[in-house]
Amino acid sequence: MLFENQHPHNKAIMIAVLGKPxxxxxxxxxxxxxxxxxxxxxxxxTTRNQYHCAFTIDRTExxxxxxxxxxxxxxxxNKRMNGQAQMGAEGVDLNFILLDLTTDVVAEFKDFLKNFEHQLxxxxxxxxxxxxxxxEELNLASALVKIQELCxxxxxxxxxxxxxxxxxxELTGAIVDAAQSAPHLYPGGDASNMNERFFVTEYIREQAFRLLKEELPYEIAVIIDEYKDIRKKDEEAIPEAHISASILVNRPSQRAIVVGRGGSIIKEIGVKARQKIEAMTGGKVHLNLHVKVSPKWFNNNYVLDEIGLPRTQKSTRVWRKK
Ligand SMILES: Nc1nc2c(ncn2[C@@H]2O[C@H](COP(=O)(O)OP(=O)(O)OP(=O)(O)O)[C@@H](O)[C@H]2O)c(=O)[nH]1
Ligand SMILES: [Mg+2]
Structure with missing residues (x-):
């Protein structure tokens, strides 16, 4: 029997999408x-973890x-975030290095290479x-020569x-041409190797990044406390999920800002994140958000592990869970 993911015409390609923030x-x-x-x-x-984002074009994954x-x-x-970028480039078929045209692309490329130890x-x-x-202002010829010299x-x-x-x-066509004959990694149509719980924390964090200013988004982490899928006997019924999540902040004063006057900020984070989570799950979502003060969570090994950022070779002092 021939499985669909092993069809002889299947092609696949894995590409690390790399660059400066x-x-x-x-x-x-x-x-x-x-x-x-x-x-x-x-x-x-904004992005803290490395993960797969998969799609297919005809028979190419x-x-x-x-x-x-x-x-x-x-x-x-941040060392662990950099570690994730190196890890994301391991075992891929191709690297894409993105350079923002509104900046000095050669300087940006040098800076990227300085902080990226992985062999490209x-x-x-x-x-x-x-x-x-x-x-008419786009003249990349000399920049490309320098980039080629550097890499x-x-x-x-x-x-x-x-x-x-x-x-x-044009780029999509070139990607399909570069793909090699191979079975598909996500034959069932999954879009990622990360689960829905992970994307729930991301969609909450995305709203925090959008709504909060200065250093606050960087001092926030989101952790799922409870994720209950309510299975209805009627298979036609819309699925439901009850989710409780904690937004961790570093200092008590930050808690007040995230909650907002009369709870206005946390309410907005919750409403916008819930809309995106419902679009992902295709069902109804009840989202309960709490703000917790967890001093220096960004040095806490337990929290960093929980949000999917393992130690790297460059890791220094970290707090261990007692
Ligand atoms: N005008 C314009 N803005 C863009 C384009 N691509 C991204 N942006 C904007 O650039 C900003 C950063 O985009 P992201 O996609 O979050 O960038 P990133 O490289 O993933 O950033 P990090 O996750 O922080 O490393 C956002 O405000 C985007 O809307 C583009 O092609 N044109
Ligand atoms: Mg990103």
């Missing part, structure tokens, strides 16, 4: 996927690995945010925009 990695992935799976915000360091933006840091949380094999450069620069494994480059879709079609 805020260059548009997650936006690019969502654009290719056709829906907002992975979280996006205008602030840098494309697995894009979203990764945190690589940056220099002395903080344990086959690499394509993806210049992002083309909609923000005038075509000889660079094979191709594309100038794209995730806002207006510029060149996305």
């Amino acid at each position: 805020n260059v548009g990695k997650s936006s690019f992935i969502n654009h290719l996927m056709g829906f907002d799976l992975t979280i996006v915000s205008s602030k840098p360091q 494309v697995v894009l690995v979203d990764t945190p933006g690589v940056h220099s840091t002395a903080q344990e949380l 094999s086959k690499t394509w450069i993806i210049f992002t945010k083309a909609d923000l620069v005038k075509k 000889p494994s660079v094979e191709k480059h594309f100038v794209i925009s995730s806002k207006d879709g510029h060149n996305i079609h």
